[in-house]
Amino acid sequence: MTRVAVIGGGIGGLTAAQELAERNIAVEVYEASDRFGGKARSYPVAQHGPLHGEHGFRFFPAFYRHVVETMERIPTAEGTVADNLVVTEETLVASTDQPAQRARTGQPESVREWMQTLRPAFIDDLPPEDRAFLLERFLYILTACDQRREHELDNVSWWEFIDADNRSEALRERLASATQALVALRPRLASARTMGVIYLQLLFGQMDPTRPAERILNGPTSEVWIRPWVEYLDSLDVELHASTPVERLLFDGRRITGAERTDGNRIEADEFVLAVPVHVAPSFVTPEIARAASELEGIERLDTAWMNGVQFYLSTDISLTRGHQVYTDSPWALTSISQRQFWSGHDFETTAPDDVEGVLSVIASDWETPGIVYGIPARACTRAEIATEVWEQLKAHLNATEDVLTDDVLVEWFLDPAIVETNDGVENRSPLLINTVGSLKHRPSAETSIENLTIAGDFVRTNSDLASMESANEAGRRAANAILRRHQPTTQAATIWELAEPAVFEPFRRHDRLQYRLGLPHPGEVTQSARSFVNRLGVRG
Ligand SMILES: Cc1cc2nc3c(=O)[nH]c(=O)nc-3n(C[C@H](O)[C@H](O)[C@H](O)COP(=O)(O)OP(=O)(O)OC[C@H]3O[C@@H](n4cnc5c(N)ncnc54)[C@H](O)[C@@H]3O)c2cc1C
Known part of the structure; x- marks a missing residue:
C-alpha cells in the first residue's frame, strides 16, 4: 500500500x-502546533474559559467551489460541515464623518434590486469619464486571453492598470480599497491579473442567482469545521500527529x-x-x-504581509449588520463581523461566561500606517496598544452619528497569539502570502x-x-x-x-489568443495609450 x-x-x-x-x-x-487547521483554526481563550479566539473570521464568496465541496463531504451528526455555512445579507460601510451605508450582499430579485446592486459598482459617485474607463478596464480583463493575463497583466499593478493616481477619489475607493477589505490583495502591490479577476468574480457572485454571494460559518471554525474534519479523517484511518x-x-x-x-x-x-x-x-x-x-x-x-485579528467580547450583543463591516477611514484597514447573530451552530448561551453576550471579531490588514491613538503603526505597538488602537478606530467609525460602541460594554479582548511582543514592537509568527506584481512565475x-x-x-x-x-x-x-x-x-x-x-466573452478571448500569438496588443491597450498621450498634453479625458 x-x-x-x-x-x-x-x-x-x-x-x-x-x-x-x-x-x-x-x-x-x-x-x-497542538491543533489542526493552520491559519483557519480557532483557539480556546485560556483566561476566559470557553470563549473562542481566531486569526481572523472566515469568509466564503460565491466563487469558492473546491473548499465548499470538501466541506460537503465531511459528515456531522445532522448532515455535513457545509450546512454550517450561513448566508450574509448586507455589508456595513462605515466612515468617520458620514452616516454609514449598507450594501446588499444577497442576490437581486427584481430589476430595481439589480440596479441597486450595480449602482455602487459602476454608477454612484463616479464622474462620467471614470464610469466609461471602469467599464473599459473590466472589458479588457474579460476579453484578454490566459496568456496575456499571465504574461502581461501579471506584470502590471492593479493601481497602474486602473490609472488610480489620475482618477477620481470615488474610483480609487471603489476599485482600490474595496478588495483589500475582504481579501488579502493590496491594490498598489497586487497584479492587475489577480486583482481584476478576483474583483470580477466577487461581482459575478453578487449577480448569480444560483449561489449565495457570500457565506460565513455558524460557529468558531475549529468547532464547526476543523474538529468534524479531523474526526472524519480519523475514521478514514488517517494517522494525525499534532505537536x-x-x-x-x-x-x-x-x-x-x-x-x-x-x-x-x-x-x-x-x-x-x-x-x-x-x-x-x-x-x-x-x-x-x-x-x-x-x-x-x-x-x-x-x-507576505500581516493580516491578523482581534476579538472583542462584549457585555451587550451589538449585531451591527448581518454581514461584514468595512471601516473605510481606518488607517489599519479594519473589517469586522459581529458573530453572535450567526452562531446558531455554537452553544453560546451555556458556554460563554455570564458577562459576555456578544463577540466582535476584527481583522487589521494594514500594520504599517500610524494609528489614531499612539500615532505609530501596529507593528511598533505592544499587544495592549494594538487592542486599544483597534477599539478606538472602530468607535471613531461606528459612533460617527450616534453612540453604538461604548467603553462600558467591553469585557475582554483577545489578539491573535501569532503576534508576539519584542523589544521594539511586535513580530508576526504567522504572516500571510500576498499577491504581488510578477509573482505568478515564482x-x-x-x-x-x-x-x-x-x-x-x-x-x-x-x-x-x-x-x-x-x-x-x-x-x-x-x-x-x-x-x-x-x-x-x-x-x-x-x-x-x-x-x-461569462461565456459571452469567450469568442473575444479566442480572438485575443490569436492576437497575442501574433505579438499584437489587446485592443484595450490602444485606448489606454491614447489616454496617456492626451494626459501628457495636459487634457483630462
Ligand atoms: C486573519 C486572516 C483571515 C483570513 N480570512 C480568510 C477568509 O475569510 N477566507 C479565505 O479563504 N481565506 C482567509 N485567510 C487565508 C487562509 O486562512 C489561508 O490562506 C489558508 O488557511 C492557508 O492554508 P495552508 O494550508 O496553505 O497554510 P496554513 O494554514 O499556514 O497551514 C500550514 C500548517 O503547517 C504547520 N507547520 C508549519 N511548520 C511546520 C513544520 N515544520 N512541521 C509540521 N507542520 C508545520 C502550521 O502549524 C500550519 O498548521 C485568512 C488568513 C488570515 C491570516
Whole structure:
C-alpha cells in the first residue's frame, strides 16, 4: 500500500489527506502546533474559559467551489460541515464623518434590486469619464486571453492598470480599497491579473442567482469545521500527529527518502506532501533539492504581509449588520463581523461566561500606517496598544452619528497569539502570502520535478491564485492528484474547477489568443495609450 506523509495540517494538508484517504491510500499528517487547521483554526481563550479566539473570521464568496465541496463531504451528526455555512445579507460601510451605508450582499430579485446592486459598482459617485474607463478596464480583463493575463497583466499593478493616481477619489475607493477589505490583495502591490479577476468574480457572485454571494460559518471554525474534519479523517484511518514539527526532508539526489522530525525521529513514506506555510517552506528547500527542482527556488521570492485579528467580547450583543463591516477611514484597514447573530451552530448561551453576550471579531490588514491613538503603526505597538488602537478606530467609525460602541460594554479582548511582543514592537509568527506584481512565475505547481514530492499550500499555483482557503484546498487536491497519477492511475482524480466566466466573452478571448500569438496588443491597450498621450498634453479625458 502506498504511504504518504503530509507535513503541515492546515487546509492544504488536510485536503490532500482527505482526497488520498478516501481513495484508500495510507496517510499520516504531521502538524507542528497542538491543533489542526493552520491559519483557519480557532483557539480556546485560556483566561476566559470557553470563549473562542481566531486569526481572523472566515469568509466564503460565491466563487469558492473546491473548499465548499470538501466541506460537503465531511459528515456531522445532522448532515455535513457545509450546512454550517450561513448566508450574509448586507455589508456595513462605515466612515468617520458620514452616516454609514449598507450594501446588499444577497442576490437581486427584481430589476430595481439589480440596479441597486450595480449602482455602487459602476454608477454612484463616479464622474462620467471614470464610469466609461471602469467599464473599459473590466472589458479588457474579460476579453484578454490566459496568456496575456499571465504574461502581461501579471506584470502590471492593479493601481497602474486602473490609472488610480489620475482618477477620481470615488474610483480609487471603489476599485482600490474595496478588495483589500475582504481579501488579502493590496491594490498598489497586487497584479492587475489577480486583482481584476478576483474583483470580477466577487461581482459575478453578487449577480448569480444560483449561489449565495457570500457565506460565513455558524460557529468558531475549529468547532464547526476543523474538529468534524479531523474526526472524519480519523475514521478514514488517517494517522494525525499534532505537536510534531518536522525539521527537514532527506534527499538522495533523485527522490525524498524520508523526513526528520524535530525530536530526531525519522518519517518513512513513499510520497511526501509539503503543506507548510509560505514563510516556512524555503527552510525545506535545501540547495540539493533546489538543484533537482529549480521551480522551488521561487518560493522564497514570494511576499507576505500581516493580516491578523482581534476579538472583542462584549457585555451587550451589538449585531451591527448581518454581514461584514468595512471601516473605510481606518488607517489599519479594519473589517469586522459581529458573530453572535450567526452562531446558531455554537452553544453560546451555556458556554460563554455570564458577562459576555456578544463577540466582535476584527481583522487589521494594514500594520504599517500610524494609528489614531499612539500615532505609530501596529507593528511598533505592544499587544495592549494594538487592542486599544483597534477599539478606538472602530468607535471613531461606528459612533460617527450616534453612540453604538461604548467603553462600558467591553469585557475582554483577545489578539491573535501569532503576534508576539519584542523589544521594539511586535513580530508576526504567522504572516500571510500576498499577491504581488510578477509573482505568478515564482509560484510552484503542486507537482514538483522531484518524483515523490508534492506541495499543498495557499502559495501553490491555482486557478484563483489568491492566499485563501480556496487556493489551499485546490492545491491539496492537485497534490493528491499527482500522487494518484503515479500510484493509482485508474482512480478517479479529485475535481479541479476553472473560475467561471461569462461565456459571452469567450469568442473575444479566442480572438485575443490569436492576437497575442501574433505579438499584437489587446485592443484595450490602444485606448489606454491614447489616454496617456492626451494626459501628457495636459487634457483630462
Ligand atoms: C486573519 C486572516 C483571515 C483570513 N480570512 C480568510 C477568509 O475569510 N477566507 C479565505 O479563504 N481565506 C482567509 N485567510 C487565508 C487562509 O486562512 C489561508 O490562506 C489558508 O488557511 C492557508 O492554508 P495552508 O494550508 O496553505 O497554510 P496554513 O494554514 O499556514 O497551514 C500550514 C500548517 O503547517 C504547520 N507547520 C508549519 N511548520 C511546520 C513544520 N515544520 N512541521 C509540521 N507542520 C508545520 C502550521 O502549524 C500550519 O498548521 C485568512 C488568513 C488570515 C491570516
